[in-house]
Amino acid sequence: MRTALTDLVGCRHPIVQTGMGYVAGARLTAATSRAGGLGIIASATMSLDEMTEAIRSVRERTDAPFGVNLRSDADDAAERVEVLIKHEVKVASFALAPRQELIARLKDAGVVTIPSVGARRHAEKVAAWGVDAVIVQGGEGGGHTGPVPTSILLPQVVDAVDIPVIAAGGFYDGRGLVSALAYGAAGIAMGTRFLLTTDSPVPSAVKETYLAAAETLVTTRVDGVPHRVLRTPFVDSLERSRLLRAVMNSARFKRLSGLSWASLIREGRRMKHGRDLTWAQVLQAANTPILLRAAMVDGRADLGVMASGQVVGALADLPSCDELITRIMTEAETVLERLAQHQGS
Known part of the structure; x- marks a missing residue:
């Protein structure tokens, strides 16, 4: 199936595996790209050296195109951009707000830039910067998300920008892919569905x-x-917590992580910057990577936070990435054929 997405990045199928912290490492990324999708390394929870090693590891496993998700507010964001350029990574994606100077540097080097957005105005802003495509996540998606459902947000963005739009939030099968294409998208991006595969490194108990x-x-x-x-x-x-509980949680996660109080406070202040957060939220924000790691790496479903899209209630199996992408594309072709038959009758 050829779309503006497959033409842009060179993958065989218009399916993107999103960059999920502690989940989308070299193993899952390589498996997705080998299967014909676009795998994306989640580097926000990696050190610079770990990100570099993950890129090398994917290269050893496949010659298919893949991407790296960057956190633009990281202290070493510019260094990470240079690593992507040096290793000729095909795609750079961004969660939250990207920085225009990082986009410009990547584009000058020929790296395809694909930020994620949750509102039409954000899509218009980054399109004006010259990004190559956008991932649009509706409210159904897992992790950081907005209030507007995909069925409303997606056509708004498609109509507003002249670059390929990739739909995220609520997708897990071939019917969803066809619906996204009908709205004008160039493909779909999925997180929870790829987390629940045999290629995902998430511990079995958490799956x-x-x-x-x-x-x-x-x-x-x-x-x-x-x-x-x-x-x-x-x-x-957490929903019932107050400042004292947040402080207690910070102390507990400080012991688990080995981070200093100075590191926690520094991270909390950075998370607070530009946001109207209570100090309880700031302290909890500093713990976020530890909360994610507790579940996704350590297998502590009782202690960690598990980001998830609403599609989780519709998922009941653990296919490989190859099986998943093959199934989605087969379903999509069947749906398209059925629609064509109805039109001809």
Whole structure:
């Protein structure tokens, strides 16, 4: 299936695996790209050296195109950009707000730039900077998300910009791919669906928690901004927390992480910058990487935060990335053929 996305980045199928912290490492990224999609390394939870090694590892596993997701407010963001350029990474994606100078440097070097946006005005802003495409995530998506559903946001953005638009939030099968194409998208991006594959490094016990889940909620108690996660007793306790509980949590996660109090406060202040956060939220924001790691790496579903899209309630299996992408494309072709038959009758 050829679309503006496949033409732009050189993947065989218009399916993107999003950069999920502690989940989208070299293993999952390479498996996705080998299967014909576009895998994206999540570098925000990696050191510069770890990101560089992940890029090398993907290169060893596949010659298919892949990308790296960057955090533009990282202290070493400019250095990370230079690593992508040096290693000829095909795509740079950005979560949250990218920086115009980073976009310009990547574009000058021939790297395809694809930021994620959650509002039409943000898409218009980055399109004016000259980005190559945008990922548009509706409110159904996991992790940081907005209030507008994909079915409303996607056509708004498609109509507003003249670059390829990739739809995210609520996609997991071939029917969803066809619907996104009908709205004018060039492909779909999925997080939760790729997390629940055999190629995902997430511990089995945590995957089982996802498969058994029926409900997500959007909370600001994780890091001060809307965050869609699985509803668990731990998340419910965060929802009820006050400053004292946040301080106690910070002390507990400080011990788990080995970080100094200075590091936690520095991270908290950075998370607070430009946001109207309470100090309880600031302290919790500083813990966010540890909360994610507790579940995604250590397997502590009782202690960690598990970002999840609403599609989790529709997922019941753990295919490989190859099986998943093949299934989605087969379903999409079947749907398109059926629609063509109806039109001809």
